[in-house]
Amino acid sequence: MNRPxxxxxxxxESHLVDERDDGTCLLYIDRHLVxxxxxxxxxxxxxxxxxxxxxxxxxxxVADHNVPTSDRSIGIEDEESRIQIEALDQNCADxxxxxxxxxxxxxxxxxVIGPEQGFTLPGTTMVCGDSHxxxxxxxxxxxxxxxxxxxxxxxxxxxxIQTKAKNMRVTVDGELPIGVTAKDMILAIIGxxxxxxxxxxxxxxxxxxxxxxxxxxxMTMCNMTIEAGARxxxxxxxxxxxxxxxxxxxxxKGSTWEASVECWKTLKTDNDASFDIEIxxxxxxxxxxxxxxxxxxxxxxxxxxxxxxTDETDPNRRKKMERSLEYMGLEPGLPLKEIKIxxxxxxxxxxxxxxxxxxxxxxxxxxxVADHVSAMVVPGSGLVKEQxxxxxxxxxxxxxxxxxxxxxxxxxxxxxxxxLAPGERSASTSNxxxxxxxxxxxxxxxxxxxxxxxxxIKGYLTDVRDLGVD
Amino acid sequence: MQxxxxxxxxxxxxxxxxxxxxxxxxxxxxxxxxxxxxxKSLFYTLRFDEKGNExxxxxxxxxxxxxxxxxxxxxxxxxxxxxxxxxxxxxxxGIRCIISSSFADIFYNNSFKNGILLIKLPQEDVDKLMxxxxxxxxxxxxxxxxxxxxxxxxxGVFEFDIDPYKKNCLLNGLDDIGLTMQKEGKIHAFEERLxxxxxxx
Ligand code: SF4
Numbered sequence: 001m002n003r004p005x006x007x008x009x010x011x012x013e014s015h016l017v018d019e020r021d022d023g024t025c026l027l028y029i030d031r032h033l034v035x036x037x038x039x040x041x042x043x044x045x046x047x048x049x050x051x052x053x054x055x056x057x058x059x060x061x062v063a064d065h066n067v068p069t070s071d072r073s074i075g076i077e078d079e080e081s082r083i084q085i086e087a088l089d090q091n092c093a094d095x096x097x098x099x100x101x102x103x104x105x106x107x108x109x110x111x112v113i114g115p116e117q118g119f120t121l122p123g124t125t126m127v128c129g130d131s132h133x134x135x136x137x138x139x140x141x142x143x144x145x146x147x148x149x150x151x152x153x154x155x156x157x158x159x160x161i162q163t164k165a166k167n168m169r170v171t172v173d174g175e176l177p178i179g180v181t182a183k184d185m186i187l188a189i190i191g192x193x194x195x196x197x198x199x200x201x202x203x204x205x206x207x208x209x210x211x212x213x214x215x216x217x218x219m220t221m222c223n224m225t226i227e228a229g230a231r232x233x234x235x236x237x238x239x240x241x242x243x244x245x246x247x248x249x250x251x252x253k254g255s256t257w258e259a260s261v262e263c264w265k266t267l268k269t270d271n272d273a274s275f276d277i278e279i280x281x282x283x284x285x286x287x288x289x290x291x292x293x294x295x296x297x298x299x300x301x302x303x304x305x306x307x308x309x310t311d312e313t314d315p316n317r318r319k320k321m322e323r324s325l326e327y328m329g330l331e332p333g334l335p336l337k338e339i340k341i342x343x344x345x346x347x348x349x350x351x352x353x354x355x356x357x358x359x360x361x362x363x364x365x366x367x368x369v370a371d372h373v374s375a376m377v378v379p380g381s382g383l384v385k386e387q388x389x390x391x392x393x394x395x396x397x398x399x400x401x402x403x404x405x406x407x408x409x410x411x412x413x414x415x416x417x418x419x420l421a422p423g424e425r426s427a428s429t430s431n432x433x434x435x436x437x438x439x440x441x442x443x444x445x446x447x448x449x450x451x452x453x454x455x456x457i458k459g460y461l462t463d464v465r466d467l468g469v470d
Numbered sequence: 471m472q473x474x475x476x477x478x479x480x481x482x483x484x485x486x487x488x489x490x491x492x493x494x495x496x497x498x499x500x501x502x503x504x505x506x507x508x509x510k511s512l513f514y515t516l517r518f519d520e521k522g523n524e525x526x527x528x529x530x531x532x533x534x535x536x537x538x539x540x541x542x543x544x545x546x547x548x549x550x551x552x553x554x555x556x557x558x559x560x561x562x563x564g565i566r567c568i569i570s571s572s573f574a575d576i577f578y579n580n581s582f583k584n585g586i587l588l589i590k591l592p593q594e595d596v597d598k599l600m601x602x603x604x605x606x607x608x609x610x611x612x613x614x615x616x617x618x619x620x621x622x623x624x625x626g627v628f629e630f631d632i633d634p635y636k637k638n639c640l641l642n643g644l645d646d647i648g649l650t651m652q653k654e655g656k657i658h659a660f661e662e663r664l665x666x667x668x669x670x671x
Binding site: 017018020022024026028030037038040041044045049051065066078080081083084087121123124129130131133145146147148149150152153156157158159161163195196199200229231252256257259260263295297316317319320323413414415422432434435436437440441 | 485486487488490492493496497498500501502503504505515520544545546549550551552553554557572574575576579580583584633634635646647650651653656657660661664668669670671
């Protein structure tokens with residue numbers, strides 16, 4: 001009998017092109033997403049070596065990191081950003097790669113548009129020159145973030161060189177309480193295992209609370225697997241996954257659709273497969289989360305207080321904590337709910353899809369953004385924006401005093417004009433609270449879309465459950 | 471790619487844990503279409519104050535460490551984004567080797583593609599080398615990739631493990647795209663098989 005295997009083992013084994021004696025493997029890559037920041041040097045490398053893109057038909061490009069989220073008819077003012085986006089246009093034209101440019105309704109954050117177009121499929125391998133490629137794991141797609149040299153390698157050969165990662169499983173049993181979301185669940189997991197907790201591993205998420213999530217919630221979870229240091233996150237596909245993908249522009253059609261679903265149904269970890277690391281959490285124990293420091297692992301339930309460095313026994317960790325608190329301008333012992341914010345950002349590949357916007361709009365509906373807060377909502381793609389406008393969410397936001405913008409990465413990393421000023425404090429639905437991530441000197445608190453909207457309205461970090469919405 | 475075989479150089483101590491790629495090179499310096507010239511932005515916020523003057527207290531600004539080619543770093547170095555601008559900036563600045571108890575996976579791969587050797591050692595060995603590095607410019611470390619050995623300032627020797635494929639590429643400065651392209655037959659056969667069994671992929 002065959003040895004029981006994990007979902008990761010199965011996808012890995014079905015993509016092996018070659019394996020060397022020392023364990024180095026050549027893995028076939030089914031899908032490649034390309035964006036403007038990490039690709040120019042890869043295309044330049046191809047040009048210098050007179051190589052071509054091996055499978056342009058498996059490659060999809062989009063401009064997302066640098067694009068302005070204000071009026072696009074005036075073009076891009078920042079010269080360097082413009083050059084980078086023009087380089088992507090030129091490279092895609094020269095190498096025959098399909099591109100959604102800034103004015104295409106399908107344009108958006110690469111990790112939002114991949115699933116939206118049905119480019120992301122279960123059982124496939126995907127790469128992108130971006131660490132949050134892990135997002136696509138929500139479909140049972142083995143997806144890796146890679147660097148530019150690897151982007152060039154995949155463009156030229158449609159393969160990547162890798163050694164096999166360890167298997168890790170994080171199970172969340174039970175039901176999430178009302179007001180607790182996928183974002184809270186993944187933040188709680190990172191708080192538990194740390195930012196290096198998944199290093200060298202592919203993490204499969206399982207358990208009742210994960211299965212109960214919508215496909216979009218699963219994307220939020222897998223998206224932040226990289227924040228736990230893992231190479232990729234995975235969730236076994238199920239009926240919800242198939243339902244989500246059915247009829248998408250790039251999804252299989254007709255009899256191929258039926259055949260693919262039959263095949264995808266087999267994509268799951270065998271009952272008695274073993275994992276190198278197993279972690280279990282109780283969904284019912286999770287409380288809405290918010291970060292207080294400068295690493296996603298610096299996270300606590302909103303009901304807690306800013307921690308005391310003196311309680312930390314490890315000297316390196318204590319030092320890091322002191323530095324974080326100084327950077328964040330926070331005193332130990334302050335209740336998290338008393339942290340006053342200046343800005344609010346709903347967006348990023350973690351939380352900019354339609355369900356995220358609905359959750360935030362539900363909180364915003366009939367309320368007003370606090371006078372001292374400037375709040376912006378940046379949909380993940382042109383199609384998300386269109387859908388939200390059809391549902392009237394834009395009006396809810398605008399009436400409540402939120403700024404409603406064009407799609408892109410925006411203030412998640414502050415490469416375009418959307419950034420925090422030094423010392424400004426933001427409640428953000430993005431994925432990184434590193435020093436300077438949202439602008440030099442900016443201070444970021446990560447939380448869910450509903451929690452972000454609640455913070456914008458109260459002007460302070462707030463427990464969304466206190467506003468009486470689910 | 472630059473070869474790496476043996477290096478004797480000053481090592482700079484950077485004990486901060488979780489040094490992320492935004493610290494190594496902030497996003498605003500990623501708006502380039504070149505790989506070169508990023509050394510001036512390395513550790514920008516740590517190295518320079520708001521006015522662009524060097525911060526005296528940052529290790530690489532101290533006279534003793536100006537010529538450092540090795541970093542002894544805190545745990546989980548290079549976490550965060552996949553930006554290869556991080557190793558490009560390190561390499562351009564002159565850093566050829568980093569020693570730590572752990573590295574983030576993507577950063578680890580990216581560094582090797584740019585001729586930078588990353589060495590994982592047990593925390594206690596890193597602590598000893600950190601102590602040695604803290605002594606400044608007179609204390610050099612020798613890294614011998616072929617022998618997989620580090621000799622510390624007090625002649626203490628530390629052995630390290632490394633993936634044989636990465637070692638070979640680094641020792642010989644090999645371009646792995648060229649190596650993979652030699653497997654064209656296998657890649658093609660794989661694609662044919664996939665077309666027959668999973669036409670949607
Ligand atoms: S939204 Fe943020 S994390 Fe996501 S791809 Fe864009 S910059 Fe990266």
